[in-house]
Amino acid sequence: MxxxxxxYFDFSSPYGYLASEMIGQLSARYGRSVHxxxxxxxxxxxxxxxxxxxxxxxxxxxxxxxxxxxxxYFGLPYRRPSEFPIATQRAARAYYWLAExxxxxxxxxxxxxxxxxxxxxxxxxxxxxxxxxxxxxxxDAMQFEAAVGEPASKQRLNAEIxxxxxxxxxxxxxxxxxxxxxWGVDRLPQLEKWLAEDGF
Amino acid sequence: MxxxxxxYFDFSSPYGYLASEMIGQLSARYGRSVHxxxxxxxxxxxxxxxxxxxxxxxxxxxxxxxxxxxxxYFGLPYRRPSEFPIATQRAARAYYWLAExxxxxxxxxxxxxxxxxxxxxxxxxxxxxxxxxxxxxxxDAMQFEAAVGEPASKQRLNAEIxxxxxxxxxxxxxxxxxxxxxWGVDRLPQLEKWLAEDGF
Numbered sequence: 001m002x003x004x005x006x007x008y009f010d011f012s013s014p015y016g017y018l019a020s021e022m023i024g025q026l027s028a029r030y031g032r033s034v035h036x037x038x039x040x041x042x043x044x045x046x047x048x049x050x051x052x053x054x055x056x057x058x059x060x061x062x063x064x065x066x067x068x069x070x071x072x073y074f075g076l077p078y079r080r081p082s083e084f085p086i087a088t089q090r091a092a093r094a095y096y097w098l099a100e101x102x103x104x105x106x107x108x109x110x111x112x113x114x115x116x117x118x119x120x121x122x123x124x125x126x127x128x129x130x131x132x133x134x135x136x137x138x139x140d141a142m143q144f145e146a147a148v149g150e151p152a153s154k155q156r157l158n159a160e161i162x163x164x165x166x167x168x169x170x171x172x173x174x175x176x177x178x179x180x181x182x183w184g185v186d187r188l189p190q191l192e193k194w195l196a197e198d199g200f
Numbered sequence: 201m202x203x204x205x206x207x208y209f210d211f212s213s214p215y216g217y218l219a220s221e222m223i224g225q226l227s228a229r230y231g232r233s234v235h236x237x238x239x240x241x242x243x244x245x246x247x248x249x250x251x252x253x254x255x256x257x258x259x260x261x262x263x264x265x266x267x268x269x270x271x272x273y274f275g276l277p278y279r280r281p282s283e284f285p286i287a288t289q290r291a292a293r294a295y296y297w298l299a300e301x302x303x304x305x306x307x308x309x310x311x312x313x314x315x316x317x318x319x320x321x322x323x324x325x326x327x328x329x330x331x332x333x334x335x336x337x338x339x340d341a342m343q344f345e346a347a348v349g350e351p352a353s354k355q356r357l358n359a360e361i362x363x364x365x366x367x368x369x370x371x372x373x374x375x376x377x378x379x380x381x382x383w384g385v386d387r388l389p390q391l392e393k394w395l396a397e398d399g400f
Contacts, residue, residue, distance in 0.1 A: 048257045057248045058370035062381055072400055073390050170258035181262055186386035190273050200272055 004033045005191075006176040008164050010041040011088035011124065013172035014067040014078070017114040019185040020173070021076050026188060030195035032177075036099075036110055038092035039164045040157070041085075041172055048170050052085050070185065077119045086117070086125035093153040094134065094144065096160065108137055204233045205391075206376040208364050210241040211288035211324065213372035214267040214278070217314040219385040220373070221276050226388060230395035232377075236299075236310055238292035239364045240357070241285075241372055248370050252285050270385065277319045286317070286325035293353040294334065294344065296360065308337055 005027050009016035020036075027034050045051060053063045064080065071078030091113045099106035112133045116122040122129040127145070134144045147153055164174075168181060175182040175191055178199065182191045193200055205227050209216035220236075227234050245251060253263045264280065271278030291313045299306035312333045316322040322329040327345070334344045347353055364374075368381060375382040375391055378399065382391045393400055 048259060050256070050259075056250070058365075058368050059248060059250075062368060062370065062383060065381070066383070066387075069390060069400075073393060165258075168258050168262060170256075170262065181265070183262060183266070184386070186384070187266075190269060193273060200269075 002031060003178060004035045006035050006037055006167075008037045008039050008169045008172065008174040008176075010172040011038060011091040011110075011113050011117065012085040013041065014084075014118060015070070015185045016172040017078075017118040018067075018070055018074055018076055019175075019188065020111065020114050022074065022185075022188060023173075023175070026192055027195070030192075032195060036095070036107060037160060037164065038088070038095050038110065038157075039161045039169065039172070040089055040092060042087075043161050044165060044170055047165060050170065054084060074185075077115075079119055079121050081117055081121050081123070083123050083125070086123060088125065089154075089157065090127070090130055090148050091124050093157050094130070094148050096156045097147040097153055098139070105137065105139075109134065109139070112137060202231060203378060204235045206235050206237055206367075208237045208239050208369045208372065208374040208376075210372040211238055211291040211310075211313050211317065212285040213241065214318060215270070215385045216372040217318045218267075218270055218274055218276055218278075219375075219388065220311065220314050222274065222385075222388060223373075223375070226392055227395070230392075232395060236295070236307060237360060237364065238288070238295050238310065238357075239361045239369065239372070240289055240292060242287070243361050244365060244370055247365060250370065254284060274385075277315075279319055279321050281317055281321050281323070283323050283325070286323060288325065289354075289357065290327070290330055290348050291324050292360075293357050294330070294348050296356045297347040297353055298339070305337065305339075309334065309339070312337060 005023070007023055009020065023034055041052070054060045068078060068080065095106050095110055098109055113124050116129060116133050117124050122132070124130045124133065131141055131144065135141060167176060171183050173185055177191060177194055180194060180199070205223070207223055209220065223234055241252070254260045268278060268280065295306050295310055298309050313324050316329060316333050317324050322332070324330045324333065331341055331344065335341055367376060371383050373385055377391060377394055380394060380399070
């Protein structure tokens with residue numbers, strides 16, 4: 001079996017960011033490619049009655065501590081963003097627009113968005129920081145702005161979110177490998193065992 | 201530092217069961233003892249607006265799959281209970297009653313409750329299966345029944361739950377080591393790193 005791994009995430013998800021820094025090397029060790037699929041957790045949460053981590057009593061405070069500690073555990077840079085969570089539809093629409101012509105560039109854009117937000121504390125919900133991320137990758141600013149705002153981009157993202165929910169995605173990061181779902185950066189060891197043993 | 205590890209759990213929590221089978225050996229490697237502290241997640245969830253896993257759309261179905269897979273991953277026996285979740289105040293009250301005179305026996309009782317429920321599919325919310333667990337450990341049946349029902353046992357458990365919530369406990373398993381909280385069986389690797397390095 002050599003099917004691609006589906007990687008669902010929200011650009012505002014800290015655990016998604018941590019996973020994004022590790023899934024590439026992990027999957028490559030087993031000859032698998034990864035399909036990155038940004039979604040909007042806000043839409044998903046409305047369907048499942050869930051809420052953003054930071055808003056949940058006790059769990060919210062714990063999570064802020066756990067995210068920073070998890071980053072240290074994995075040896076990844078992390079700075080708690082000043083604004084959290086943020087709306088990420090602009091970043092997600094831009095990702096799918098880029099992915100149509102150049103999946104590699106889209107991947108680099110996704111990495112750059114995550115690092116801008118969770119390492120450099122740039123609020124990528126705002127037009128300017130997001131444009132800066134795109135510009136640094138040589139993406140044309142006028143084309144970028146037009147693409148992010150056009151109805152086709154919104155429809156593409158909505159369709160992706162619907163597909164994700166139909167597949168059972170309810171959080172970020174969420175991986176699907178050979179129809180087997182793995183939720184959370186803390187499931188990467190199980191995902192790796194799955195790849196190593198073709199299921200277990 | 202050699203302070204004990206506090207281990208909060210609900211007898212109805214499958215991830216708590218998995219953790220209960222591993223925390224003893226893990227802590228012993230670093231010369232730490234463990235204080236087992238059963239709580240009632242139902243009471244905690246009322247305070248945090250949370251709900252039992254099985255009742256949450258998408259997440260509930262995922263969790264049933266994830267629990268069985270996690271048990272295989274850790275090499276632990278597990279059978280999905282016919283009734284889930286269940287009320288565990290009787291088991292928790294019995295635990296604290298036993299712990300007053302004989303912490304070692306209380307620990308064995310806790311292990312036996314978890315295994316009865318998650319391996320042998322015995323509904324320990326019911327008086328008879330719970331009595332069987334106690335009887336197998338040589339605990340007097342009359343004394344046991346009286347202790348489980350007496351007001352002092354209820355008060356003891358309520359006080360423990362209040363203390364746990366004041367400490368921030370919102371799920372099961374939940375560990376506190378040197379004031380550092382770790383939620384979930386999937387945080388045992390971070391807990392171990394903490395013990396190995398006196399914090400990180």
